[in-house]
Every structure is written in structure tokens, then in C-alpha cells.
Amino acid sequence: MTTAALAVERPARATRVSPLLWALPPLVVLAGFLIYPLVLVGVQSVTNEDGVRTLETWRSVLAAGEFHRAIGNTVLIAGAATAGCIMLGTFFAVVLALVPFPGSGAAARAVDTLLAFPSFLIALSFTFLYGAAGVLQLGDFLYSRWCVILAEITFYTPFVMRPALAALTHLPAERLAVAASLGARPGQVLRRVVLPEIAPAVAAGGALTLLLTLNEFGIVLFIGAKDVITLPMLVHSKGVVTFDYPSACVVAVVEVALSALLYLLYRRIFRRKGARGADLVP
Amino acid sequence: MTESSAVQFDRVSVRYGQVTALRDFSLDVATGETVALLGPSGSGKSTALKALAGFVRPTSGRVLLAGQDVTGVPPHKRGLGVVVQQYALFPHLTVADNIGFGLRARRMRRAESARRVEEMLELVGMERYGRRYPRELSGGQQQRVAIARALAIRPPVLLLDEPLSALDAQLRADMLDELRQLRDELPDIAILYVTHDQTEALTLAHRIAVMRDAELLDLDTAQGLYRQPPSEFTAAFLGGANLLPATVRDANGTVDVGAVTVNAMAPGPLVPGAHVRLAVRPHTIGVRRDGSGLAAVLTGLQWRGANYRLTCLIAGLDEPGGVSVHADVPSVDGLPRVGSPVRVRLPEHGAAVVARAGAASTAGDAGESFPQNLAGVA
Amino acid sequence: MLIWSRSARWPIWALFAAVFLVIVAAPLAVLVAAALATEWNDVLPGGFTVAHLGSALTGENQGSLLVSLQTAAVAGLAAVAVGTWAALALAAAPRWLRKGADGLLHLPVAIPSVVVGLGLLVAYSRPPLLLNGTRWIVLIAHLVLVLSFSYATVSSALARIDDSYAQVAASLGARPALVLWRVRLPMLLPAMSAAAALAVALSMGEVGATIMVYPPDWRTLPVTVFTLTDRGRTFDAAAATLILLGATLVALLILGRVSRGRTTTGVSP
Numbered sequence: 001m002t003t004a005a006l007a008v009e010r011p012a013r014a015t016r017v018s019p020l021l022w023a024l025p026p027l028v029v030l031a032g033f034l035i036y037p038l039v040l041v042g043v044q045s046v047t048n049e050d051g052v053r054t055l056e057t058w059r060s061v062l063a064a065g066e067f068h069r070a071i072g073n074t075v076l077i078a079g080a081a082t083a084g085c086i087m088l089g090t091f092f093a094v095v096l097a098l099v100p101f102p103g104s105g106a107a108a109r110a111v112d113t114l115l116a117f118p119s120f121l122i123a124l125s126f127t128f129l130y131g132a133a134g135v136l137q138l139g140d141f142l143y144s145r146w147c148v149i150l151a152e153i154t155f156y157t158p159f160v161m162r163p164a165l166a167a168l169t170h171l172p173a174e175r176l177a178v179a180a181s182l183g184a185r186p187g188q189v190l191r192r193v194v195l196p197e198i199a200p201a202v203a204a205g206g207a208l209t210l211l212l213t214l215n216e217f218g219i220v221l222f223i224g225a226k227d228v229i230t231l232p233m234l235v236h237s238k239g240v241v242t243f244d245y246p247s248a249c250v251v252a253v254v255e256v257a258l259s260a261l262l263y264l265l266y267r268r269i270f271r272r273k274g275a276r277g278a279d280l281v282p
Numbered sequence: 283m284t285e286s287s288a289v290q291f292d293r294v295s296v297r298y299g300q301v302t303a304l305r306d307f308s309l310d311v312a313t314g315e316t317v318a319l320l321g322p323s324g325s326g327k328s329t330a331l332k333a334l335a336g337f338v339r340p341t342s343g344r345v346l347l348a349g350q351d352v353t354g355v356p357p358h359k360r361g362l363g364v365v366v367q368q369y370a371l372f373p374h375l376t377v378a379d380n381i382g383f384g385l386r387a388r389r390m391r392r393a394e395s396a397r398r399v400e401e402m403l404e405l406v407g408m409e410r411y412g413r414r415y416p417r418e419l420s421g422g423q424q425q426r427v428a429i430a431r432a433l434a435i436r437p438p439v440l441l442l443d444e445p446l447s448a449l450d451a452q453l454r455a456d457m458l459d460e461l462r463q464l465r466d467e468l469p470d471i472a473i474l475y476v477t478h479d480q481t482e483a484l485t486l487a488h489r490i491a492v493m494r495d496a497e498l499l500d501l502d503t504a505q506g507l508y509r510q511p512p513s514e515f516t517a518a519f520l521g522g523a524n525l526l527p528a529t530v531r532d533a534n535g536t537v538d539v540g541a542v543t544v545n546a547m548a549p550g551p552l553v554p555g556a557h558v559r560l561a562v563r564p565h566t567i568g569v570r571r572d573g574s575g576l577a578a579v580l581t582g583l584q585w586r587g588a589n590y591r592l593t594c595l596i597a598g599l600d601e602p603g604g605v606s607v608h609a610d611v612p613s614v615d616g617l618p619r620v621g622s623p624v625r626v627r628l629p630e631h632g633a634a635v636v637a638r639a640g641a642a643s644t645a646g647d648a649g650e651s652f653p654q655n656l657a658g659v660a
Numbered sequence: 661m662l663i664w665s666r667s668a669r670w671p672i673w674a675l676f677a678a679v680f681l682v683i684v685a686a687p688l689a690v691l692v693a694a695a696l697a698t699e700w701n702d703v704l705p706g707g708f709t710v711a712h713l714g715s716a717l718t719g720e721n722q723g724s725l726l727v728s729l730q731t732a733a734v735a736g737l738a739a740v741a742v743g744t745w746a747a748l749a750l751a752a753a754p755r756w757l758r759k760g761a762d763g764l765l766h767l768p769v770a771i772p773s774v775v776v777g778l779g780l781l782v783a784y785s786r787p788p789l790l791l792n793g794t795r796w797i798v799l800i801a802h803l804v805l806v807l808s809f810s811y812a813t814v815s816s817a818l819a820r821i822d823d824s825y826a827q828v829a830a831s832l833g834a835r836p837a838l839v840l841w842r843v844r845l846p847m848l849l850p851a852m853s854a855a856a857a858l859a860v861a862l863s864m865g866e867v868g869a870t871i872m873v874y875p876p877d878w879r880t881l882p883v884t885v886f887t888l889t890d891r892g893r894t895f896d897a898a899a900a901t902l903i904l905l906g907a908t909l910v911a912l913l914i915l916g917r918v919s920r921g922r923t924t925t926g927v928s929p
Contacts, residue, residue, distance in 0.1 A: 019749065019752045019753040019754065019757075020753065020754075020757065022748075022749040022752065022753075023746070023749040023750055023753045023757060023761060025742075025745060025749075026742050026743075026745050026746035026749065026761075026765075027746075027761060027764070029742050029803075029807075030764055030765065030804075030807070033780070033800050033803065033804045034764075034767065034768060034776070034779070034804050035764070036783055037776070037779025037780050037782060037783035037784075038771075038775075038779050040779065040782045040783045041775070041778060041779045041782055044782050088679065088683065091676075091679070092676070092679075092680075094662070095672060095673075095676045098662035098663075099662055099663050099669055099672050099673070101669075101673055107680060110684060110685075111684055114684065116861040116908065116912070117865065117905065118864070118865025118866070118867065118882055118901075118904070119865070120865075120867055120882065120885070120886070120901075121687075121691060121865075121901055121905070122687050124691060124885070124889065124894070124897060124898060124901055125686075125687040125688070125690045125691040125694070125898075126687065127889070127894055128690045128691070128693075128694045128700060128894070128898070129686060129687065129690050153683070154683050154684070154687060157683065176662060180664060186662055186663050186664075186668070189662060190662065194662065211769075211770055212769075214772075215770075215771065215772035215773070217772060217773060217774050217867065217868035218865075218867045218868060218882075221867065221868075221871070221886065222886065222889060224889070224890070231772075232772045232773075232774040232775075232868065235772070235774045235775060235778055236774050236868075236871065236872065239774075239777075239778050239781065239872055240781075240871070240872055245778075245781075245782060248778055249778065249782065252772075252774075252775040252778050252779075255771075255772055255775055256771050256772075256775055259770045259771050259772065260770060260771070262770070263766075263767070263769075263770035267763065267766075
């Protein structure tokens with residue numbers, strides 16, 4: 001009885017403690033390389049160059065016109081690009097899944113391939129397409145917000161198209177046939193059967209796109225428009241161009257707060273619904 | 283039932299938070315015996331198996347293997363053979379490596395383990411498939427491999443969790459035959475077989491444990507449970523018996539159903555005048571246009587190939603709205619039309635008095651006629 | 661399926677083709693053309709040359725390519741290892757820890773890469789650990805950024821693998837370590853190689869964090885491409901980008917080959 005009792009107790013206690021220990025190493029990596037740096041960014045933002053605690057940097061950064069313009073640009077570009085991606089991604093998905101043509105599979109894969117590319121590639125090719133000396137000779141279009149928005153739409157459309165396509169493959173063809181047999185015209189079927197079905201997936205993809213476009217850096221950097229400064233660009237120029245760490249940290253804190261808010265919202269909404277179509281894995 | 287028990291559940295309960303998956307479950311399985319845990323989904327039968335295998339830990343109670351308390355022993359030290367519903371064959375290993383998995387875990391020498399694998403492949407008739415991968419096999423073949431893998435470690439106890447549920451109807455019947463043969467070839471193994479299918483339980487099991495709502499409801503030999511169901515639930519679940527209200531006439535089992543008197547089998551002496559339920563199998567009921575029997579109206583008629591299933595509504599019998607019974611009759615000409623009056627004839631022998639009501643329904647004072655749980659009566 | 665008459669499909673296809681050409685095909689085609697162009701002052705390039713590609717494969721640019729490949733290999737490997745470890749450990753962890761850690765592990769997706777870079781710069785330019793100016797800070801930045809993706813890939817694959825595999829393995833007498841080594845890891849291998857591919861692709865193209873932290877002797881190819889554009893050498897930049905894409909593709913193919921060689925079974929849970 002005594003040996004049996006020992007055999008009973010030991011594994012029970014072991015299974016209660018060891019999962020925590022096993023989870024520790026990856027969490028230490030994360031804490032050291034992500035959490036600790038982020039905390040220091042926060043601390044740095046309220047510390048001036050002489051190591052004194054002050055809110056002076058916050059005051060001067062938040063008062064500056066370039067900061068206001070950067071926030072405006074960031075939100076406008078992200079919002080417009082996300083709207084564009086939602087429209088284009090839904091259109092692509094609906095055509096590819098419901099009005100297929102020979103080669104539509106290859107087209108879908110081509111759009112998918114964009115996901116594996118760095119975003120600055122799009123910006124680079126835009127300098128040839130839309131640059132003053134390029135194919136379309138559009139003058140200053142390259143250096144406008146609209147060009148940045150167009151580039152981001154190009155790059156981020158797959159993030160909406162993929163979940164939408166995945167949702168459409170779960171939509172049984174019979175349902176469309178039944179809707180049509182009941183007398184619904186294609187427009188009505190699209191509006192009343194197809195779009196409601198894929199709406200959650202599109203919304204999830206759109207939310208992720210909004211998050212990523214808010215943080216987009218490569219495209220804006222490579223297009224290099226002097227007037228189109230976004231928050232990440234501001235962090236970059238304050239941080240490594242003028243080496244003003246405290247100011248860069250203030251902008252970074254604002255940026256992280258904005259993203260974290262959106263991210264929490266995103267997880268709240270889509271985790272609960274279990275919409276795996278909006279997985280962070282592209 | 284104590285010394286020779288290969289498996290013993292001793293008042294085992296399993297709770298997940300607020301949900302009780304298994305309540306106060308006790309059961310002995312002897313070496314060489316096959317016991318089926320039969321019940322609808324959510325009845326706790328799979329939980330009982332998992333508690334035995336060590337996949338879930340009982341909240342209270344003990345699990346014993348060959349008299350040893352193994353309640354807190356991890357699964358890899360229990361040495362049981364387990365076959366799960368979807369087989370869980372390791373997709374990255376060949377059939378031979380799957381079967382040899384347990385042997386390798388036990389560090390058996392290669393030559394010996396290869397011999398054992400061959401032996402097992404032969405046992406399940408899969409000699410030529412050793413080098414295949416699971417995905418290259420049919421459902422029935424996968425099932426055989428899963429059984430061979432479980433048996434390769436020569437376990438004293440084999441646990442089968444709905445092993446046929448992933449197969450289609452024809453294949454299931456064939457595999458049932460094979461399982462029955464296999465059972466007879468393994469006289470030294472205790473088998474616990476979890477299923478929701480009464481045919482599987484009746485075909486394979488020496489004894490059947492009927493589970494319901496996380497509890498063991500009835501336990502008896504397959505024949506005993508079928509002939510003399512101890513509860514209304516078992517009567518209906520095992521063989522789909524009709525349950526008719528009856529009044530006891532004498533202690534030997536003569537009961538009145540309305541105006542008809544029947545000699546029924548009784549689990550023990552009956553109390554005259556008590557209200558009980560009579561379990562009558564559909565194939566023993568006769569339906570005539572006229573003559574003797576209970577007056578009824580034919581309300582449904584279904585052709586089932588070999589026979590017809592008739593549904594008749596018997597008026598009266600102290601039930602508001604009457605009592606509906608099913609009868610299976612051979613396909614003959616001259617069946618009455620739906621809606622016409624008929625006579626329902628109960629069998630003179632073969633009907634059984636059900637002692638206990640199911641927990642959900644009431645049968646007057648029938649329960650008091652037999653205060654004991656009759657599960658032990660064989 | 662949606663449009664039943666063939667004639668009505670044509671306008672839709674035409675619209676699709678037009679949008680697809682402008683949005684997807686044109687940028688890629690233009691980039692390839694630019695990488696091969698001698699000059700481009702008109703609608704079409706003036707002439708073609710492989711000189712830019714040649715310069716992208718020599719000297720400084722070649723060095724950057726090697727730096728990028730090494731960074732991607734090290735960061736990708738580390739990310740898959742840490743991500744797999746995290747996925748396995750958290751699957752067995754209590755609910756509160758799993759939820760919290762899951763949120764943290766996904767965090768790098770949500771915050772801008774520039775901020776990750778800035779954070780490392782601020783944190784590791786001071787004691788106790790001085791990493792600023794070394795290549796380690798670049799590797800760490802890449803690890804942090806791709807970790808989310810490799811963790812997400814492996815943990816979602818893990819969630820799809822039924823518990824019964826590990827349970828049956830245990831019932832056959834395998835200790836937890838053996839179950840991990842012989843059952844769980846082999847079954848996760850396809851997801852791990854997918855995670856590695858994703859990590860390599862992302863790391864090869866990473867620019868935001870790298871540009872914040874890179875030391876002169878560890879400049880990745882995307883940063884080099886940026887300096888080329890900045891100096892107005894756009895054709896060389898296009899050529900270097902093309903090389904970058906090519907190298908990424910080759911790396912992914914090798915990775916795919918390796919994982920397929922190891923898992924001839926095409927593990928599908």
C-alpha cells in the first residue's frame with residue numbers, strides 16, 4: 001500500500017509543476033528580446049539625454065507639426081489601403097472561386113506569391129512604373145500619398161484574398177444553384193448568399209491588413225517621398241538619422257499603443273468567433 | 283470475482299470542472315472475458331476506458347489491474363493494448379514500424395521484435411503490407427494494423443474504443459466476424475469493448491455493461507440482458523423492445539395487459555396487483571385483422587425488405603392517448619390498411635417483466651417490487 | 661457557378677484581367693525589365709544588359725547577399741526551434757499561461773518592425789549587455805520578428821493533431837520523451853519546415869528593424885538595395901532585388917526538398 005501510494009503521488013505533482021518550467025525558455029527569449037526592450041523604450045521616452053526623468057520630450061514631440069502630419073498620413077494611408085484591399089481582395093476571390101477561367105489557379109498562386117516577397121519590391125518597381133522618367137510618365141504621382149496607398153493595396157491584397165478564398169471553398173456550390181433556381185439573379189446571389197458567407201473572413205483579413213498597413217515601413221521608405229512621413233518613418237528618422245532616441249521613443253510608444261489597441265480588438269473579435277481564416281500565418 | 287479479475291474499477295468517478303463524465307463506476311473483468319460498455323454518446327463509456335488506460339485521472343475511486351492499484355500510474359507503465367476510434371496509426375511510420383512501436387519502446391532486440399511483428403501481421407492477415415504506410419491502406423486494413431499494434435506488446439488487457447465506427451456498414455459486418463474470431467484466439471486476454479452499437483455488443487461480449495448518463499445502469503450476460511432486461515432503458519436500447527403497462531396477476535409472472543393475460547418471464551417473485559412494464563420484442567408481436575388480442579388501430583406501415591414494420595396504437599391500457607407499439611411481421615399479402623382497426627397479439631411466452639423504470643419515467647410502484655439492483659443476477 | 665451565361669462572364673473576366681495586370685503583373689514585370697535595362701527614359705527600356713545583375717553578384721553586393729542568407733538561416737532555425745518548443749510547452753500548460761503567452765508570442769506581428777529595432781537599440785546599447793554594433797543584434801531582431809510566424813504555424817498544426825496519437829504511443833509503453841521524439845516531432849515536421857520556409861522568406865526581405873540596428877560589417881541585401889536606391893542607382897537596386905528574390909526562391913526550394921526527403925509519407929494528421 002505504501003509503495004502504491006508513492007507511485008500515485010509522484011506523477012501527479014510532477015505534471016502540475018513541469019508544464020510551467022517547460023514553457024519558461026521560450027518566454028525568457030521573448031522577455032529578453034521583446035518585452036525588456038519595449039519597456040526600456042517607454043522608460044527612455046520620459047528620460048532626457050542627461051538621464052533625468054522629464055515629460056519635456058513628450059511635450060515637444062506631441063506639439064510638433066510633423067508628428068501631427070505623420071499621424072494623419074499613417075491613419076489615412078492605412079485606412080485607404082485597407083479599404084482598397086478589402087474591395088480588391090473580395091473581387092479577386094469571388095472571380096477566382098465562382099467565375100473561374102482556365103488559369104485561374106495560376107493567377108491565385110501568383111497573388112499568393114506576393115506574400116513571400118518583401119514589400120519594398122513593390123515600391124521599387126513603382127519608381128519605374130510611375131516615376132517621372134518611367135513607363136507612364138505620371139510626373140509627381142510617385143511622391144504622393146496615393147502612390148503609397150496604391151503600393152500597399154498591391155502588396156496587402158493577398159491578406160484579404162486568402163481568407164476570402166478559403167471561406168468560399170467552404171461555400172457549397174449547391175447553395176448557389178439553389179439560390180439561382182429560386183429565381184435570384186447573380187447580383188442578388190452575390191449580395192444575399194455569397195457576401196454574408198465570406199464577410200467574417202473578409203473582416204478578419206481586413207483587420208489584419210489595417211494592423212500591418214499602420215506599421216508598414218518598407219514601402220514608404222523606398223518610395224522616399226519627402227512629404228509622406230508616417231509614424232514608422234518618424235521613428236526611423238529620429239532614431240538613426242538624427243540619433244534623438246528620446247523623441248524616437250515617444251513616437252514609438254504612440255505607435256505601439258495604437259497597434260496594441262487594434263491588435264487587442266482584433267484578437268477579441270476574431271478569437272471568439274474562431275475565424276481561423278484570419279490566421280496570422282499568411 | 284476478486285482474485286482472477288484482470289481489470290477492476292472501484293467506484294471510479296471522473297469530473298471535468300462542473301461536468302461529471304463518470305459517476306461511481308464499478309466493474310470487474312476477468313481474464314479471458316470480453317465485456318462491452320454499451321451506451322449512447324455521452325454515457326461515460328469512453329471515459330471509463332480512458333480512466334483505465336490512464337489517459338484521464340479519476341477524481342475519486344481506484345483502478346486495478348490484476349489486483350494492483352494503478353490509479354496514479356502513467357499510461358506508459360500500464361502495459362495495456364489500446365485501439366482508438368480513428369486508430370491513430372503513426373502516419374510517418376510503416377505498418378511494420380507501427381506494430382513494432384511498443385516493442386521498440388520496450389527496447390526489445392531487433393531480431394526478436396521483427397519476429398513478433400511478423401507474427402502479428404500474420405495474426406491479422408496483413409503479411410504483405412509490412413512496408414506500406416498507413417495512408418496506403420483501406421479503413422479495414424488500418425483497423426487490423428491498429429489491433430496488431432496493440433497486441434504486439436502482449437497485453438493482459440485489450441481496450442477497444444468504438445473500433446468499427448469509422449467503417450461503412452458492409453465492412454463493419456465483416457470486421458465484426460474477424461473480431462469475434464480474434465477474440466476466440468486470445469483466451470488469455472481480458473477485453474473491454476466500448477460501443478454504442480447493440481449488434482457489436484451482442485456479437486462480441488460475454489457480458490454487457492449498459493451505460494447511461496455517466497453511470498453503469500445494468501450489467502449481465504448478453505443473453506440475460508436481452509431476454510430479461512432489468513430496466514426500461516436497457517429493454518428499449520438493446521433490441522428496441524416495446525414497453526406495455528401491465529398489472530401483476532400472480533408471483534410467477536402472469537400479468538394482465540388490458541384484457542389480455544400473458545405468461546411473462548420475471549426476474550423474481552412478483553407482488554400481485556403491482557403495476558409493471560412488459561417488454562415485448564417487435565418480432566414476437568402478431569397483428570391480425572380480427573380475432574383475439576388487444577384492440578388497436580394501424581397507424582403506420584413501413585416496408586423493410588425482409589419484413590414489414592407496423593405501428594399500432596392500442597387504446598386504453600390506462601394511458602391517456604393509448605400506447606403505440608411496433609411489430610415486425612413477414613412480407614405477406616393481405617396486410618391491413620393504415621387507419622383500419624386491428625388486433626395486436628402478444629406472445630404467450632418470451633415477453634419479460636421489467637423491474638425498474640428508467641430514471642426518467644415512472645411505472646407506478648413497480649420499482650418497489652424489486653428494491654434491489656438486479657445487476658448481479660445472472 | 662455564380663454567373664450562368666457564358667457571355668456574361670466575359671466582361672467580368674476582362675475587368676479581372678485589367679486589374680490583375682495593373683496591380684499584380686505589371687510591378688513584377690517592370691522590376692525584371694529594370695534589372696536588365698541599360699536605360700529607361702521612355703515607355704520601354706532603351707536596351708538590355710546583364711551588367712547590373714553581374715554587379716549585384718560581386719563585391720559589396722555579394723557580401724550583402726551572403727549576410728542575408730546567413731541571417732535568414734540562423735534566425736529561421738532559431739525561430740523554428742523556439743517556436744516549436746513554445747507550441748509544445750504551451751499545449752500542456754494551464755489555460756491562463758497558454759492564453760497570455762500566446763498573446764505575447766503574436767505581439768511582434770502587431771508592433772512595427774522599426775519599433776522592435778529601436779527597442780533593441782535602446783536596450784542593448786547599455787549594460788548589462790552591449791550588443792549594439794555587433795551582428796548579434798541583427799540576428800536577434802530577425803529572430804523576434806519571425807518567431808511569431810513560426811510559432812503560429814507550428815501551434816496551429818499541433819492543434820490539428822489528435823491527442824490520441826500521443827496517448828496510444830504512451831499506452832504502448834513509450835515514455836514522454838520517446839513520445840515527443842518518435843511521434844509528436846515527426847508528425848510536426850511538415851509544419852516545422854513550412855515555418856522555416858516562412859521564416860526564411862520574411863527574414864530575407866526584412867528591412868524595418870535591420871535598418872535601425874545593422875552594423876557596417878553586417879549589412880543585409882535589402883538594406884544594400886535601399887542605399888543603392890538612395891544614391892539613385894535604381895537599376896542596380898532592381899538587379900539586386902531580383903537576385904534577392906532568386907536566392908529566396910532557391911532557399912525555399914532546398915528547404916522543401918529537404919523536408920520532403922525526410923517525410924516521404926506526407927504526414928497528414
